[in-house]
Amino acid sequence: GESVGLHLPTLSVQEGDNSIINCAYSNSASDYFIWYKQESGKGPQFIIDIRSNMDKRQGQRVTVLLNKTVKHLSLQIAATQPGDSAVYFCAESGQNFVFGPGTRLSVLP
Amino acid sequence: EAQVTQNPRYLITVTGKKLTVTCSQNMNHEYMSWYRQDPGLGLRQIYYSMNVEVTDKGDVPEGYKVSRKEKRNFPLILESPSPNQTSLYFCASSLLGRANTEAFFGQGTRLTVV
Numbered sequence: 086g087e088s089v090g091l092h093l094p095t096l097s098v099q100e101g102d103n104s105i106i107n108c109a110y111s112n113s114a115s116d117y118f119i120w121y122k123q124e125s126g127k128g129p130q131f132i133i134d135i136r137s138n139m140d141k142r143q144g145q146r147v148t149v150l151l152n153k154t155v156k157h158l159s160l161q162i163a164a165t166q167p168g169d170s171a172v173y174f175c176a177e178s179g180q181n182f183v184f185g186p187g188t189r190l191s192v193l194p
Numbered sequence: 195e196a197q198v199t200q201n202p203r204y205l206i207t208v209t210g211k212k213l214t215v216t217c218s219q220n221m222n223h224e225y226m227s228w229y230r231q232d233p234g235l236g237l238r239q240i241y242y243s244m245n246v247e248v249t250d251k252g253d254v255p256e257g258y259k260v261s262r263k264e265k266r267n268f269p270l271i272l273e274s275p276s277p278n279q280t281s282l283y284f285c286a287s288s289l290l291g292r293a294n295t296e297a298f299f300g301q302g303t304r305l306t307v308v
Contacts, residue, residue, distance in 0.1 A: 093234070117295075119296060119297070121299075126301075127301060127302070128198075128300050128302050129237070129284070129299045130299070131296045131297075134296060181239065181242060181252070182227070182239065182286075182297060183239075184229075184238075185236060186234065186235065187236050
């Protein structure tokens with residue numbers, strides 16, 4: 086498959102545990118944030134989004150938290166599964182999208 | 195099926211030989227963009243387009259050209275490719291002219307310039 090990032094920070098979690106992936110964003114004027122998942126050999130896929138007028142949003146097994154005070158975004162994955170292994174990117178959007186460098190999530194059996 | 199389609203998926207070329215990577219979306223999106231992805235650097239925007247005949251430079255536009263003659267297509271042109279343009283390229287599109295909705299990505303084009 087494709088190599089998406091050889092020098093990415095890596096988070097290793099045990100299957101069934103919860104995962105928390107963090108992201109710092111740069112532009113205090115950004116008003117929309119997205120988490121993407123990128124599996125080997127594929128393009129980024131939308132996971133969940135949040136607008137700046139919210140501080141928490143929940144999806145199926147995923148939760149995004151937004152702390153505008155410290156410009157911090159996190160993605161929580163409940164009961165992590167092997168299929169969750171991928172690179173995760175946050176993106177902030179003001180005029181345009183700006184992507185974070187990504188975090189590689191490895192799920193251990 | 196809603197999708198963004200890039201072609202080719204893989205391309206090996208020689209320095210200086212002009213090439214075009216095509217991108218097409220079937221969602222009637224106004225906004226389209228090109229990114230390159232390099233190890234440790236994440237996704238960096240090359241060019242974007244808010245609508246037909248409107249294109250703007252992103253963060254790393256040098257050595258690239260784009261055109262937006264039709265809403266659905268947004269080709270990336272490398273007039274004289276160089277080895278430092280070896281990378282993984284993604285095209286993306288989203289609904290609103292202002293990029294504050296979900297972006298849909300193509301499957302990527304792995305370009306190697308020798």
